[in-house]
Amino acid sequence: MPHTITIAGTTHQFEAGEDEPILDAAMRQGLELPFDCQVGGCGACRVKVLEGEIDYDLPPMALTADEEEAGMALSCQAIARSPVVIEVEGLGGGSASRPAMAGPRRVTGRVAALEQLCHDVMWVVLELPDGETxxxxxxxxxDVILPxxxxxxxxxxSAPGRGFLDLHVRNVPGGLFTGQVFGQTAVGDAWELELPLGGFYLREDSDRPLLMVAGxxxxxxxxxxxxxxxxxxxxxxxxxxWGVRSSRDLYLDEQVARWGERLSAYSYVPVLSEPGGEDWKGRTGFVHQAVVEDLPDLSAFDAYLCGPPPMIDAAKRAFAAVGMPVDRMFADSFNFSHELNPEPLRRIS
Ligand SMILES: Cc1cc2nc3c(=O)[nH]c(=O)nc-3n(C[C@H](O)[C@H](O)[C@H](O)COP(=O)(O)OP(=O)(O)OC[C@H]3O[C@@H](n4cnc5c(N)ncnc54)[C@H](O)[C@@H]3O)c2cc1C
Structure with missing residues (x-):
């Protein structure tokens, strides 16, 4: 049977049909909630369930057990089994700010420069059409849209507001597009792009220290x-x-170390998971383990995590276990396209 969904702290209320994901129901009734991949892989549609019962057809990929236990849900997959009250970030009772931003649009970028930063990472500079920032x-x-x-x-x-975009493209073994970037792409090539996408950005309504973890x-x-x-x-x-396999993967190590010159308090810890026989005196192991060794109580931090899905998953679990509230962990998971819905529709409000 259909159930009523209420968004806490707002006057928004809508009906979700039997077996209809909450996000689909909201969109059908003209209400814009944040979303991105629509297959439970990215977490951009994360909401908090304050009251009521929800259920999933398939386990939601981008939620850990801790997050589920804390009442978080992915609206693109969650199906209401009773009347439900949800909290949506940036709407009404949400806990963090969501600055207004134009929706994604298509644009043709030209490859303006290519530079190999290490054995498997290419720095790609894309120039936007004349006068566009x-x-x-x-x-x-x-998203790069292939033929x-x-x-x-x-x-x-790169930071926003420039006439160009910087990308760091890793050469994926067996990867169609990244293989081309390392073999065939040349300065002057045109790439069809859609941007901006995703819900990974700095929540500026907090002054808590920032824990940033990159893989x-x-x-x-x-x-x-x-x-x-x-x-x-x-x-x-x-x-x-910054977690990588070996020191040859630290493709911007010196630049990253220098960021401290422009930040009031900064620490940078590179962590190698497979140092092999190299002469490395720094940290080794998994990056999330290095974090919890150094910071055994994360209750005062906000965390921003970005990299391969297994790293994100392990970090979320480890950080929750040392006191980090799940709704203060923001993540961008680098899934492959075959793991996500290849449908062209992608949007985040
Ligand atoms: C939000 C987001 C942001 C990202 N940002 C970055 C970034 O800044 N830098 C970066 O380097 N990467 C980033 N990624 C990852 C990047 O998108 C992928 O590495 C890229 O799409 C690979 O493209 P490809 O065509 O080379 O590989 P694909 O051809 O898509 O193949 C990828 C891998 O999957 C295998 N494969 C392909 N199809 C299948 C299938 N059907 N079943 C099983 N295996 C299959 C291939 O053999 C290969 O190993 C990001 C991903 C996401 C979701």
């Missing part, structure tokens, strides 16, 4: 976020942990 929230990503209509997602590594090219959106924060003279303390 890149409008996005630092931390968001774009067959399929999409490949990459986070902006591999997960550094890209963190770089955008921090460069933007530095431009805005952010006074929050930043603790950045």
């Amino acid at each position: 890149a409008e996005f929230r630092a931390g968001q990503y774009l 067959d209509g399929s999409r490949r997602s990459f986070s902006m590594a 591999g090219t997960g550094l890209a959106p963190i770089k955008s976020l921090l460069e933007s924060a530095m431009e805005q003279r952010c006074s929050r303390a930043v603790h950045l942990y």
Whole structure:
């Protein structure tokens, strides 16, 4: 049977049909809730269930057991089994700010420069058409639209408001598009893009210290976020942990180490998971383990996590176990396109 969904702190109420995901029901009735991948993979549609029962057909990929226990739900997958009251970030009783932002649009970018930063990461600079500046929230990503209509997602590594976009593209073994970037792409090539996308951006209504955790090219959106924060003279303390396999993967190590010159309090800890026989005197192991060894109580932090899905999942569990509230962990999970819905429709309100 249909159930009523109420958004706490607002006058919004709508009906969700039997077996209809809450997000679909909201959109059908003209109410814009945040969303992105629509298959439970990204977490952009995360809401908090304050009252009532929800259920899923398939386990929601982007939620940990801790998050579920804390009442978080993915509205794109959650089906109401009773009248439900939800809290939506940025609407009414939500806990964090969501600055207004234009929706995504298509644009043709030209490859203006290519530079290999390490054995498997290419720095790609995309120039926008004459006079256009890149409008996005630092931390968001774009989709490259391939000739067959399929999409490949990459986070902006540069801060917003410029006439260009920086990307850090990792060469994925067996990957169609990234293989081309490392073999065939040339300066002057045109790429069809859609941006901005995603709900990974800095919540500015908090002055808590920032814990930033990047895995591999997960550094890209963190770089955008921090460069933007530095431009805005952010006074929050930043603790950045960058997990890679070996030291040859630390493709911007010196630049990242220097960010402290422009932040009031900054620590940077690179962590190698497979140091092998190299002469490395720094941290080793999994990046989330290094974090909890150094910061055994995370209750005072906000966390921004970006990288491969297993890293995000492990970090969320480990951080929740040392006191970090699940609704203060924001994540961008670098899934492959075949793991996400290839449908062209992507939007975040
Ligand atoms: C929001 C977001 C932001 C991202 N940002 C970045 C970024 O800034 N930098 C970055 O380097 N990466 C980023 N990624 C990851 C990036 O999108 C992928 O690495 C990229 O799409 C790979 O494209 P590809 O065509 O080279 O690989 P694909 O051809 O899509 O293949 C990827 C891998 O999957 C395998 N594969 C393909 N199809 C299947 C299938 N049907 N079943 C099983 N295996 C299959 C391939 O062999 C290969 O190993 C991001 C991802 C997301 C979701």
